[in-house]
Every structure is written in C-alpha cells, then in structure tokens.
Amino acid sequence: MAEMDRIAVIIEDDPDIRRLLEDVLEQGGFETHSAANGLDGIEKVRRHRPVLTTLDVSMPGIDGFETAKRIRTFSDTYLIMLTARNEEIDTLIGLESGADDYVVKPFRPRELRARVDAMLRRPRAGTGPIATPVTGDATPPADPALAPPAATAPSPTAAPAPTAAPEAQPGPDAPPSRTSTAATAPPDADDGWLEHRGLRLHPEMRLTDVDGTPVDLTRSEFDLLALIVSSRRRVRSKADLALALRGESYVTSYYVSDADKRAVEVHLANLRRKLGESAAQPRWIETVRGVGYRLTADDMT
Known part of the structure; x- marks a missing residue:
C-alpha cells in the first residue's frame, strides 16, 4: 500500500531541528526514524529503506556530502539536504553528491512539505510514481509488459494493452x-x-x-x-x-x-x-x- 511506503529517515545533529522535522513529516503521514550523525543515518537508511531522507550538511564525523555519496551507493531514496550554507558552491557539491533538493535553513515547514509532496509525484528510478497506489497484491504497473501474451490469449485486446498504456495518462501535473x-x-x-x-x-x-x-x-x-x-x-x-x-x-x-x-x-x-x-x-x-x-x-x- 502507498501508506506503507511513507517511511522517512532524518539525519540531523541539532535535536530541536530534528524534532521539528519529525513533526512536519509525521503530520504528512510519514513514519520517521532519526539519527544524529552520518554513520548512524546510513545504517538507518539501509535498515528501513525509506522513500525520503533529509540530511544535514554540517555534522560531527562524516559530513552530509559524504553521507549522501554513501547512501547513493545502495539507495534511491529521495534525498533532501538541509543546511545553513547558501553559497552556490555548496549547492553544487550537494547536488553532485546525489541530493534531489537543497533547502537552506531556516526553512518554512510548509515549503518543505510542498517540496516533499512534489518529489513524491515524480517516479523513482526503476519503480513508478510513489504516490500511485496498487490494488491488493497486484504487481506494479510496469510488470504487465513482461507477462506472456498466452496468459490472456482468449482476449483479442490483451496484447496491444501494454503499448497503449503510456499514451493514456494525461494530466496537468x-x-x-x-x-x-x-x-x-x-x-x-x-x-x-x-x-x-x-x-x-x-x-x-x-x-x-x-x-x-x-x-x-x-x-x-x-x-x-x-x-x-x-x-x-x-x-x-x-x-x-x-x-x-x-x-x-x-x-x-x-x-x-x-x-x-x-x-x-x-x-x-x-x-x-x-x-x-x-x-x-x-x-x-x-x-x-x-x-x-x-x-x-x-x-x-
């Protein structure tokens, strides 16, 4: 179910900001798991397989840039960097490290929620739109294209269906x-x-x-x-x-x-x-x- 995918990992060394992020994301329906440093955060991403990860740049031990690079070696989680640094070079390094978005502190909770919601409407690598639910235990939308045509041979329209699907999804967003x-x-x-x-x-x-x-x-x-x-x-x-x-x-x-x-x-x-x-x-x-x-x-x- 879509709700089961709404898991977030928060990697932030400031306890006040960490609590604020927990409140903002939990109000948005996320189950949150927090870490105060990069190494613990990497382990929580590996363990919980979150759809979203927020990441502070300035942390004790390995910084956010290195943490992002390590996360990207095994996870396609949506990654938002949160930092007080607003220099262009910091934005560049953050994005090159694998971040999907870069938000400067202090941030407005509503803006962060809006950015998260917008990212969830985008397809994850190799999956499909995160926010698109599937009914029951059905296979993801991409899988029917791999099904052998013989399984639905009695239906004359079964074979063309996979090729017609991509053209049948218009929408303003x-x-x-x-x-x-x-x-x-x-x-x-x-x-x-x-x-x-x-x-x-x-x-x-x-x-x-x-x-x-x-x-x-x-x-x-x-x-x-x-x-x-x-x-x-x-x-x-x-x-x-x-x-x-x-x-x-x-x-x-x-x-x-x-x-x-x-x-x-x-x-x-x-x-x-x-x-x-x-x-x-x-x-x-x-x-x-x-x-x-x-x-x-x-x-x-």
Missing part, C-alpha cells in the same frame, strides 16, 4: 516527458525509446545510452534530459524545468527561486559531463542564451 513522448518521438522510435544523434532514452524504463553505451544518470538528470528530448526544438526555460522537476507547472505554482534555477544549471552541467558533451559545441542540448535549453537540430551539420 505529469512531467512533459510522459505527456509528450508519443507526439514527439521519431517515427522509427522502437518500443518507447526516444533517439537523437546516437542518444537513446526510454522514459518508462528510465534507461539511457549513448552510441550503445549505457549512461548512469541521477533521477533529476534523467528527468531533465527526458523533458528536453521530448520537447524537441521547443525552448524550455530554467524556471519551466525547475517547476517540472518539482512536479509542478505554472498552472499550479509560479514561484521559482534563484536557488531552483541554479540547481537546474548544476544538473545540466552534470548531465553534459556524463554524456560527454561540450556546452560550446553541443551534440544534444543547446543553450538558448537568456532563455533556456532545447534539443539540437536533427542534422549533424
């Missing part, structure tokens, strides 16, 4: 990569794969490869790439991309901070580095100066 893939994918796209100049990605399976070599992306990096590729030549502004990463749009929200825009820049820089792309001579992602980003033209010239 859905990331553009899920709503525009079918309309913008090239005619020769194979089984949901989007392709452009040797780059391939599958929004549903969340796989990426370049010239046949798999590329390991973080959740945010993959989401940004899927948004840009599915939008083709339409320019996506930093504010637009930041809202999409939060699972929001200008219909539901309009506030985008400078920190949110910097986070998009950092994710894009990391994405380009992993793809092996130069911002000066981009193969896939063009920077439209003063506006945002878009996919490069189809021709190689």
Whole structure:
C-alpha cells in the first residue's frame, strides 16, 4: 500500500531541528526514524529503506556530502539536504553528491512539505510514481509488459494493452516527458525509446545510452534530459524545468527561486559531463542564451 511506503529517515545533529522535522513529516503521514550523525543515518537508511531522507550538511564525523555519496551507493531514496550554507558552491557539491533538493535553513515547514509532496509525484528510478497506489497484491504497473501474451490469449485486446498504456495518462501535473513522448518521438522510435544523434532514452524504463553505451544518470538528470528530448526544438526555460522537476507547472505554482534555477544549471552541467558533451559545441542540448535549453537540430551539420 502507498501508506506503507511513507517511511522517512532524518539525519540531523541539532535535536530541536530534528524534532521539528519529525513533526512536519509525521503530520504528512510519514513514519520517521532519526539519527544524529552520518554513520548512524546510513545504517538507518539501509535498515528501513525509506522513500525520503533529509540530511544535514554540517555534522560531527562524516559530513552530509559524504553521507549522501554513501547512501547513493545502495539507495534511491529521495534525498533532501538541509543546511545553513547558501553559497552556490555548496549547492553544487550537494547536488553532485546525489541530493534531489537543497533547502537552506531556516526553512518554512510548509515549503518543505510542498517540496516533499512534489518529489513524491515524480517516479523513482526503476519503480513508478510513489504516490500511485496498487490494488491488493497486484504487481506494479510496469510488470504487465513482461507477462506472456498466452496468459490472456482468449482476449483479442490483451496484447496491444501494454503499448497503449503510456499514451493514456494525461494530466496537468505529469512531467512533459510522459505527456509528450508519443507526439514527439521519431517515427522509427522502437518500443518507447526516444533517439537523437546516437542518444537513446526510454522514459518508462528510465534507461539511457549513448552510441550503445549505457549512461548512469541521477533521477533529476534523467528527468531533465527526458523533458528536453521530448520537447524537441521547443525552448524550455530554467524556471519551466525547475517547476517540472518539482512536479509542478505554472498552472499550479509560479514561484521559482534563484536557488531552483541554479540547481537546474548544476544538473545540466552534470548531465553534459556524463554524456560527454561540450556546452560550446553541443551534440544534444543547446543553450538558448537568456532563455533556456532545447534539443539540437536533427542534422549533424
């Protein structure tokens, strides 16, 4: 059940802030487990397998950056860093360490709750939307595609169902990569794969490869790439991309901070580095100066 997934680990050395985070998350329906240092926090993440982890940066022993890196070696928990540091370099290091979001103290509990709720609307790597419940003990939505057609042979409509499912999920809060893939994918796209100049990605399976070599992306990096590729030549502004990463749009929200825009820049820089792309001579992602980003033209010239 969805409620059973609402487990959070709080890694925070300040007892007052730790208690505040427990109250905020428990009011949101989370079961919380707290730790006062990085090593204990890593162990609790390993033991409880939380959907969400909040992480202080300045802690005794190993700091939050190192803690995040170690957590990322075995967990895809949503990771929010909380810190009094507001320098751009700290944001960059935090995101490179594997954080999904970076919130500066003092924070407003309502804003933190809103950010958590927005993240839960985004798909986890290899699973599906966390907030989407499944009935009974049924298998997750992605699994029916693996079922042999013979099991439902008497039904003439059973076989086409898996391929039709991705096109049947419109909604104002859905990331553009899920709503525009079918309309913008090239005619020769194979089984949901989007392709452009040797780059391939599958929004549903969340796989990426370049010239046949798999590329390991973080959740945010993959989401940004899927948004840009599915939008083709339409320019996506930093504010637009930041809202999409939060699972929001200008219909539901309009506030985008400078920190949110910097986070998009950092994710894009990391994405380009992993793809092996130069911002000066981009193969896939063009920077439209003063506006945002878009996919490069189809021709190689």
